[in-house]
Amino acid sequence: SQQGEEDPQALSIQEGENATMNCSYKTSINNLQWYRxxxxxxLVHLILIRSNEREKHSGRLRVTLDTSKKSSSLLITASRAADTASYFCATTLEESNSKLTFGKGITLSVRP
Amino acid sequence: GAGVSQSPSNKVTEKGKDVELRCDPISGHTALYWYRQSLGQGLEFLIYFQGNSAPDKSGLPSDRFSAERTGGSVSTLTIQRTQQEDSAVYLCASSRDRGQETQYFGPGTRLLVL
Incomplete structure (x- = not known):
């Protein structure tokens, strides 16, 4: 069963625009990771955010985590055509502490 | 090594045959994971190794699936008597240790069972 649910399922934007993708999950987590x-x-690892962190940056990527709402967002600023891909959030659960549980993914298309 | 490698890249087999998929993790990574990705089920966890032992096999879908890891390095996922529903991309990942560590994925093996 899926732990994470990404939103939207598909996103199409113009090059240079920002892309925001959301992920919600159901149970308490150790950390949340975004992959492309x-x-x-x-799968290419993008960023990991731990349950005691609220925000992380990596280059053009910004990830937030709200454990009270059990949700995370991935922001890609100044998007490029090369950012076109599927994006997944994945969580490790407190009781598991090992395996990743993935959402269904978001298809991002960046038009040149 | 430079990254996680998997072989073969693609495998086509006939229903009922056995297949072996190989994963070479990043050197020094003690944790190794197998996942599979199919259209209907998305990305699913199969099995996790810490060293040579497998403390979590909960994702293996049936007793036709087995995996081993030797020398704390290479792992082999074996599917016996393959069925058409086994068709998927099988992904291997490794991490420096279990838990709060980034998992690095290999390119996957695309399995097609005819």
Missing amino acids: QNSGRG
Whole structure:
């Protein structure tokens, strides 16, 4: 079963615009990670945010975590055509502390 | 190593045959994970190794699926008597340790069962 639910399921924006993707989850977590996937193959790790953190930045990426609302958001600023991919949030649960539980993913299209 | 590697990249097999999928984790990573991704089920956890032991096998879908890890490094996922519903991309990931560590994924093996 899916722990995370991303929103929206698909997003299409113009190059240079910002892209905001949301993820909600159901149970308490240890950490939340965002991954990118191109062409249905390997997952590229983007950023990890721990349950005691509220915000993290990495280059053009900004991730927030609200544990009271059990939600996270990924913001990509100044998007590029190369950002076109599927994006997944994944959580490790408190009782599990190991395996990742993924959402269904968001398809981002950045038009040049 | 430079990253997680998996072989083969693609595998086509006939229903009922056995297949072996291989994963080489990043050198020094003690934790290794297998996931699979299919259209109907999304990304699902299969099994987790810490060293050579597998404390969590909860995601293996049936007793046709098994995995082992030797020398704390390479892992093999074996699917016996393959069925068409086994068709998926099988992804391997490794992390420096379990828990609050980033998992790094390999490129996956795309399995097609005819």
